Amino acid sequence: MSVIVEGLARRFGTTAALDGVSLAVREGEFVALLGPSGSGKTTLLRVLAGLEPQEEGRVEIAGQEMAGVPARERGIGVVFQNYALFRHMNVFDNIAFGLSVLPRARRPRRAEMAERVRELLRLTQIPELERRWPDQLSGGERQRVALARALAIHPKLLLLDEPFGALDALVRREVRRWLRGLHDRLGITTLLVTHDQEEAMELADRVAVMERGRIAQFDTPAALLAGPTTPFVAGFVGEAARLEGRVAGGVLRFVQPGLPPLAVALPDGPASAFLHPRDVVAHPAPEGPLIRLARATAEGTARLVVELADGATLDAVAEPQGEWPQRQAACRLEITGAQVFAANGARGAAAPLRLAEVR
Amino acid sequence: MNAAEDPRWLRALVAALALLVGLLLLALPLAAVFTEALRRGWEVALEAILEPDSLAAIRLTLLVAAISVPLNTVGGLAAAWCIAKHDFPGRRLLVVLVELPFSVSPVISGLVFVLIFGLQGWLGPWLQARHIQVIFALPALVLATLFVTFPFVARTVLPLMQEQGRAEEEAAATLGADGWQIFRRVTLPNIRWALLAGVLLCNARAMGEFGAVSVVSGHIRGQTNTMPLHVEILYNEYQFAGAFAVAALLALLGLVTLAAKSVLERWSGRAVGEAG
Numbered sequence: 284m285s286v287i288v289e290g291l292a293r294r295f296g297t298t299a300a301l302d303g304v305s306l307a308v309r310e311g312e313f314v315a316l317l318g319p320s321g322s323g324k325t326t327l328l329r330v331l332a333g334l335e336p337q338e339e340g341r342v343e344i345a346g347q348e349m350a351g352v353p354a355r356e357r358g359i360g361v362v363f364q365n366y367a368l369f370r371h372m373n374v375f376d377n378i379a380f381g382l383s384v385l386p387r388a389r390r391p392r393r394a395e396m397a398e399r400v401r402e403l404l405r406l407t408q409i410p411e412l413e414r415r416w417p418d419q420l421s422g423g424e425r426q427r428v429a430l431a432r433a434l435a436i437h438p439k440l441l442l443l444d445e446p447f448g449a450l451d452a453l454v455r456r457e458v459r460r461w462l463r464g465l466h467d468r469l470g471i472t473t474l475l476v477t478h479d480q481e482e483a484m485e486l487a488d489r490v491a492v493m494e495r496g497r498i499a500q501f502d503t504p505a506a507l508l509a510g511p512t513t514p515f516v517a518g519f520v521g522e523a524a525r526l527e528g529r530v531a532g533g534v535l536r537f538v539q540p541g542l543p544p545l546a547v548a549l550p551d552g553p554a555s556a557f558l559h560p561r562d563v564v565a566h567p568a569p570e571g572p573l574i575r576l577a578r579a580t581a582e583g584t585a586r587l588v589v590e591l592a593d594g595a596t597l598d599a600v601a602e603p604q605g606e607w608p609q610r611q612a613a614c615r616l617e618i619t620g621a622q623v624f625a626a627n628g629a630r631g632a633a634a635p636l637r638l639a640e641v642r
Numbered sequence: 643m644n645a646a647e648d649p650r651w652l653r654a655l656v657a658a659l660a661l662l663v664g665l666l667l668l669a670l671p672l673a674a675v676f677t678e679a680l681r682r683g684w685e686v687a688l689e690a691i692l693e694p695d696s697l698a699a700i701r702l703t704l705l706v707a708a709i710s711v712p713l714n715t716v717g718g719l720a721a722a723w724c725i726a727k728h729d730f731p732g733r734r735l736l737v738v739l740v741e742l743p744f745s746v747s748p749v750i751s752g753l754v755f756v757l758i759f760g761l762q763g764w765l766g767p768w769l770q771a772r773h774i775q776v777i778f779a780l781p782a783l784v785l786a787t788l789f790v791t792f793p794f795v796a797r798t799v800l801p802l803m804q805e806q807g808r809a810e811e812e813a814a815a816t817l818g819a820d821g822w823q824i825f826r827r828v829t830l831p832n833i834r835w836a837l838l839a840g841v842l843l844c845n846a847r848a849m850g851e852f853g854a855v856s857v858v859s860g861h862i863r864g865q866t867n868t869m870p871l872h873v874e875i876l877y878n879e880y881q882f883a884g885a886f887a888v889a890a891l892l893a894l895l896g897l898v899t900l901a902a903k904s905v906l907e908r909w910s911g912r913a914v915g916e917a918g
Binding site: 333371 | 827
């Protein structure tokens with residue numbers, strides 16, 4: 284079901300956890316709410332679930348206005364951060380809970396309920412855990428139980444609050460793929476809260492980047508990486524390094540020495556540039572910045588950490604087809620592109636300067 | 643400094659000291675009560691207990707406990723639930739109020755009831771005009787016991803409830819459970835052992851309360867005398883055999899309660915008893 288949020292605000296004392304959030308999620312979409320801690324993403328999720336009151340603004344789920352609808356009548360499946368399994372119930376009873384609290388007239392019979400629970404256990408690939416207790420389960424197993432429990436009520440919307448937080452890195456990646464596959468099969472509109480951009484980028488159709496109670500940018504992962512609209516998004520998404528400089532006559536010169544100027548269509552004045560490691564190419568040179576670290580990436584290319592003259596470091600890559608770079612060797616840095624933001628927020632894509640352009 | 647780094651002899655010494663103090667101050671008096679009660683044999687002790695005034699005191703004590711313990715269980719549970727699971731103005735105040743009976747002398751709380759319901763008290767004339775007897779009767783005994791034993795249930799379940807947080811309740815709400823279903827199926831089962839321990843402690847104190855009850859009871863033999871008060875009267879009248887026999891029975895009731903609590907704790911496999 285579609286979700287429409289307009290101008291949502293929620294304050295805790297004087298601090299605004301949500302400060303005018305607007306968001307439109309399409310039916311069947313997988314959306315990630317990505318942001319640092321304190322950006323309001325969990326509060327937004329809790330307002331959607333009906334666990335926090337909305338103070339201003341509007342929430343519409345499947346065309347229905349949600350103000351004043353209590354959590355228990357929303358029919359939204361929630362997987363909580365630490366899963367919040369009922370510790371005194373076994374896995375079967377945890378999953379059956381949502382069915383067992385239905386009004387008598389709509390409550391399925393015992394056999395039907397058991398059938399539904401077993402079906403969910405199969406779906407989440409944990410049929411052998413039926414009689415186990417929550418404290419006997421691993422993090423990944425708990426997560427699956429929590430998901431099965433949320434799915435039991437046939438939710439029209441699924442909300443996941445940092446669902447991978449309690450898992451170790453190895454399990455995380457595998458569970459992520461599995462979850463995305465499950466979403467594609469069931470087609471339930473899903474909102475995921477995370478502070479891990481890799482997770483958001485891999486899982487979601489679209490990512491809403493949140494900053495201090497607002498949505499800074501809402502777009503596909505590719506578009507976020509290619510065209511961040513604010514310095515915050517540029518710095519938070521991807522692994523871009525932030526470098527300060529000054530634009531004069533369409534040329535950006537960096538404060539740090541040893542970096543080439545770039546061409547950018549921005550007004551004169553101070554500017555911040557965001558450089559992705561792949562946009563910084565180190566060429567062997569007799570003198571210049573020093574290569575401090577060199578490691579191989581999974582793709583077999585070299586990822587470098589280069590130390591600039593003033594001691595700052597910058598992530599870079601080695602020139603393609605070049606020799607494997609030596610540590611402590613000097614290099615010349617080529618910058619093939621950058622996202623640049625002027626002080627007034629204007630944005631421009633910088634490109635290498637062609638000689639003819641130097642005035 | 644870590645406890646494990648302490649020399650072995652020091653640990654042994656401290657443990658021995660603690661045990662000695664415990665034996666001297668706690669176990670010895672209890673043993674003395676039982677020896678004294680049985681000094682002249684079972685028959686004498688039994689006779690003292692079966693004497694009509696003693697029986698009346700036992701009956702009254704059990705009645706007061708039977709009324710006040712369930713009331714305080716519900717009240718204490720409600721207070722702890724409000725404090726642990728909800729935010730509201732005055733929450734801190736409620737925490738203080740719950741602990742108030744622990745810090746106020748029972749005698750004073752008894753006097754307060756006399757002040758309110760006594761003949762010279764605020765409600766005294768109004769009550770007398772309607773022939774309602776509160777002070778020196780069962781209602782005052784129950785009220786005084788309620789006041790003194792209120793914290794036991796609340797203080798036993800509150801730390802556990804706070805530690806468990808609200809996540810499970812919230813999960814239950816998103817799954818469609820209403821307030822009562824959440825309480826009955828999620829909150830209550832999670833604290834059942836602590837709750838039972840609190841109820842038992844509350845019961846032990848309700849039966850043994852002396853100070854507050856003494857002020858409001860009037861000490862009418864066979865009518866408003868509870869067991870602790872009866873023990874005092876018998877003792878003051880030099881009826882040592884009877885006094886110690888009733889005292890021994892009272893101590894026994896308390897011990898049984900404590901034993902039940904220990905069994906419960908071992909049974910539940912968790913540390914539930916944080917109050918005490």
